[in-house]
Amino acid sequence: MTGTETIADRLRNLRDRIADLAQAAGRDPATVALMAVSKTHPAESVAAALAAGQRLFGENRVQEAAGKYPDLRARHPDLRLHLIGPLQSNKATEAVALFDAIETLDRPRLAEVLAREITRQDRRPDLFIEVNTGEEAQKSGILPAAADAFIDECRDKWKLPVVGLMCIPPEHDDPAPHFALLREIARRHGLTRLSMGMSADYETAIRFGSTEVRLGTAIFGPRGTAA
Numbered sequence: 001m002t003g004t005e006t007i008a009d010r011l012r013n014l015r016d017r018i019a020d021l022a023q024a025a026g027r028d029p030a031t032v033a034l035m036a037v038s039k040t041h042p043a044e045s046v047a048a049a050l051a052a053g054q055r056l057f058g059e060n061r062v063q064e065a066a067g068k069y070p071d072l073r074a075r076h077p078d079l080r081l082h083l084i085g086p087l088q089s090n091k092a093t094e095a096v097a098l099f100d101a102i103e104t105l106d107r108p109r110l111a112e113v114l115a116r117e118i119t120r121q122d123r124r125p126d127l128f129i130e131v132n133t134g135e136e137a138q139k140s141g142i143l144p145a146a147a148d149a150f151i152d153e154c155r156d157k158w159k160l161p162v163v164g165l166m167c168i169p170p171e172h173d174d175p176a177p178h179f180a181l182l183r184e185i186a187r188r189h190g191l192t193r194l195s196m197g198m199s200a201d202y203e204t205a206i207r208f209g210s211t212e213v214r215l216g217t218a219i220f221g222p223r224g225t226a227a
């Protein structure tokens with residue numbers, strides 16, 4: 001990545017690269033969405049991406065998204081915003097109101113609270129269940145051994161609009177087995193959407209069936225603060 005490349009340049013190159021990778025994997029390029037992860041980056045950077053035709057965005061904090069996105073959405077009603085960071089139950093009201101998808105459903109208490117808010121607000125964001133494929137103690141996500149029962153509970157007991165699964169492989173692991181595991185759990189449940197792949201591993205993720213890659217650094221450059 002060079003300093004002279006603009007956000008528009010990077011998006012164009014990434015779209016081409018994603019389409020090539022999909023084709024090489026025998027997949028229709030239209031089945032792989034590019035999500036621009038704008039956490040820590042200012043609204044001006046998001047506006048530059050919007051001007052370049054980007055419409056799908058991800059943020060990992062409710063508060064940050066609530067500050068940045070309402071104005072942008074007013075100007076671009078077709079913008080779609082996903083929550084990709086951990087969600088506290090006490091922020092569920094705001095999250096259901098603000099996001100088009102919540103990708104980090106990972107525990108029964110949150111399922112219950114989301115079900116209540118979805119009914120109360122009559123708004124149904126797409127839900128992804130996050131699986132902690134690396135079984136890392138500090139990471140959120142349901143453990144793989146508990147995933148089948150939790151997916152069933154979300155759909156059968158809480159009637160939640162679960163559309164797919166999401167994972168973040170451990171930083172220093174080969175991501176391939178994690179993506180394969182997520183794909184296998186999704187297949188067992190007939191879930192068609194797989195949110196997997198970040199700037200460092202999206203190429204592998206596409207080979208393993210990712211339907212949305214979440215790219216921050218590759219589009220917006222390095223983040224100033226840890227997030």
Ligand SMILES: *Cc1c(COP(=O)(O)O)cnc(C)c1O
Nearest residue numbers: 037060084198199214215216217
């Ligand atoms: C920050 C973040 C990304 C994007 O990471 P990059 O390495 O900058 O592409 C993707 N997914 C989640 C959940 C994130 O928090």
